[in-house]
Amino acid sequence: MDHFDQSSLWCCREDFSADKSQHHGVPTVTSKEQMKVEESISAYYQFIYNKKPFKTEDLKLERSRHVAYLRHGLKNLSKSFEFLDASRPWLVYWCLHALHLLEESLDLDEQQSVIDFLARCQCSDGGFGGGPGQLAHLAPTFAAVNALVTIGTPAAFAVINRQSLADFLARMVTAEGSFRMHEGGEVDIRGTYCAVSVARLCRLAIHPLMSRTASWIVHCQTYEGGFSGSPGLEAHGGYTFCGLAALALLDCQHLADNNRLLRWVASRQMRLSGGFQGRTNKLVDGCYSFWQGALFPLLHHTLTSRDNHADTDSCWLFHCEALQNYLLVCCQHPSGGLIDKPGKSPDFYHTCYTLSGLSIAQHFCYGNTSKLSVVGHDANEVAMTHPLYNVGMSAVHAAKSYFMQQPDVQPSVFSASPSSATHNANQVPSRVNGTNNCNDRMDASADAVTEASQRLHISFAQAAPSVTPNSGCSLRQGPD
Numbered sequence: 001m002d003h004f005d006q007s008s009l010w011c012c013r014e015d016f017s018a019d020k021s022q023h024h025g026v027p028t029v030t031s032k033e034q035m036k037v038e039e040s041i042s043a044y045y046q047f048i049y050n051k052k053p054f055k056t057e058d059l060k061l062e063r064s065r066h067v068a069y070l071r072h073g074l075k076n077l078s079k080s081f082e083f084l085d086a087s088r089p090w091l092v093y094w095c096l097h098a099l100h101l102l103e104e105s106l107d108l109d110e111q112q113s114v115i116d117f118l119a120r121c122q123c124s125d126g127g128f129g130g131g132p133g134q135l136a137h138l139a140p141t142f143a144a145v146n147a148l149v150t151i152g153t154p155a156a157f158a159v160i161n162r163q164s165l166a167d168f169l170a171r172m173v174t175a176e177g178s179f180r181m182h183e184g185g186e187v188d189i190r191g192t193y194c195a196v197s198v199a200r201l202c203r204l205a206i207h208p209l210m211s212r213t214a215s216w217i218v219h220c221q222t223y224e225g226g227f228s229g230s231p232g233l234e235a236h237g238g239y240t241f242c243g244l245a246a247l248a249l250l251d252c253q254h255l256a257d258n259n260r261l262l263r264w265v266a267s268r269q270m271r272l273s274g275g276f277q278g279r280t281n282k283l284v285d286g287c288y289s290f291w292q293g294a295l296f297p298l299l300h301h302t303l304t305s306r307d308n309h310a311d312t313d314s315c316w317l318f319h320c321e322a323l324q325n326y327l328l329v330c331c332q333h334p335s336g337g338l339i340d341k342p343g344k345s346p347d348f349y350h351t352c353y354t355l356s357g358l359s360i361a362q363h364f365c366y367g368n369t370s371k372l373s374v375v376g377h378d379a380n381e382v383a384m385t386h387p388l389y390n391v392g393m394s395a396v397h398a399a400k401s402y403f404m405q406q407p408d409v410q411p412s413v414f415s416a417s418p419s420s421a422t423h424n425a426n427q428v429p430s431r432v433n434g435t436n437n438c439n440d441r442m443d444a445s446a447d448a449v450t451e452a453s454q455r456l457h458i459s460f461a462q463a464a465p466s467v468t469p470n471s472g473c474s475l476r477q478g479p480d
């Protein structure tokens with residue numbers, strides 16, 4: 001397979017050099033930094049492509065080095081990771097998901113020790129803390145659930161106490177529909193995404209809690225088109241992913257201004273490097289390959305179904321080859337692990353999100369069309385990630401099937417229910433347990449995921465809740 005084409009380089013210049021003429025006027029700290037980064041990236045591209053003769057196979061994902069780096073990380077975290085002591089489920093999730101993308105599995109003993117560790121991070125009154133004995137927090141809760149789902153065995157799923165998790169989410173929701181990160185903690189769109197994601201993945205019937213959530217998220221969309229951490233702040237790729245993915249999971253993506261968002265995110269792919277920046281006038285960074293890149297599958301679905309035209313193109317609306325070039329040429333550390341940009345050290349966060357972005361760029365799946373576009377060596381292909389959860393597509397399917405067999409779970413007390421004061425499970429509207437609720441729509445989607453994991457041929461969009469323009473969306477009936 002010869003997917004490499006030098007003309008697909010984003011810079012499209014034969015000498016791959018940084019273009020100083022782009023930086024007009026008095027240099028600022030930011031423009032000087034930008035120039036420096038462009039120079040180092042140009043040097044990397046020149047080194048690779050000026051090798052004579054250049055062969056496509058020369059562009060290699062150094063799989064075994066990355067696997068060794070991740071395996072080592074999973075077992076022994078060096079002193080430099082002490083500052084992440086309150087984020088240990090994150091470290092586990094980043095390593096496990098990256099290994100999954102590299103198609104590397106853990107043996108039974110390794111799986112068991114991860115399961116035991118995450119079980120010790122779970123709090124008796126629900127949710128997971130950043131380590132054993134720590135306060136429950138939505139971010140490590142999201143990471144722990146994703147890590148357990150990535151392991152994907154009944155023993156791993158059984159660790160998640162769904163009842164206490166639902167109770168924890170009920171305690172974190174605010175009257176306006178957003179979520180606090182922890183008891184007495186800050187409110188932002190990350191917490192909201194983490195809450196919606198774990199609720200959907202574990203099939204918790206907590207929709208009444210979320211009746212105002214979509215409209216709160218929509219208030220985070222800025223004039224630029226991206227989303228900010230909370231209303232009135234600056235649009236950023238990380239927050240934009242949280243906002244759009246949460247809306248999609250709530251079946252309410254049509255409430256966003258998707259056209260403005262598409263314009264914003266398409267403009268975040270950098271002309272010379274091919275990678276993404278997180279926000280306007282900032283530097284390229286490998287981790288945005290996922291945070292920005294995963295927005296395209298979500299937008300593809302909404303925009304094409306809205307316009308109701310046949311989907312004839314078989315690529316996402318960004319330059320997937322240019323992104324792969326950036327990741328393969330500039331983001332692989334020679335001693336294993338992936339990085340933000342040339343000159344940086346590897347870490348597990350960047351290794352996870354660069355590989356996740358690589359997965360999005362390689363796998364186009366929409367409707368009945370699927371296309372694999374692997375830049376460089378054939379063996380560079382990584383597994384397909386689910387762009388809503390960032391867990392392997394097959395793992396999402398297995399989790400849905402497992403949790404579908406489990407009894408329905410709803411919070412014991414809707415303590416902060418936005419629609420009324422305190423009420424108990426008996427007063428939950430009947431649609432929660434009825435046949436026409438959001439989880440049922442997800443069930444239908446889970447069937448699509450089944451096929452996906454078997455054929456790797458399916459649109460993730462079919463795996464997501466239906467997002468047709470005027471489809472019945474119970475969550476749309478918010479207070480606004």
Ligand SMILES: CC(C)=CCC/C(C)=C/CC/C(C)=C/COP(=O)(O)OP(=O)(O)O
Pocket residue numbers: 139142190193194236237238239242277278279282283285291
């Ligand atoms: C699910 C979950 C917890 C998601 C997290 C999403 C995420 C990555 C948010 C980013 C937050 C942010 C404003 C970073 C800016 O950092 P910076 O100023 O160092 O970087 P920049 O210059 O690239 O903007």
Ligand SMILES: [Zn+2]
Pocket residue numbers: 285286287288340350
């Ligand atoms: Zn980064």
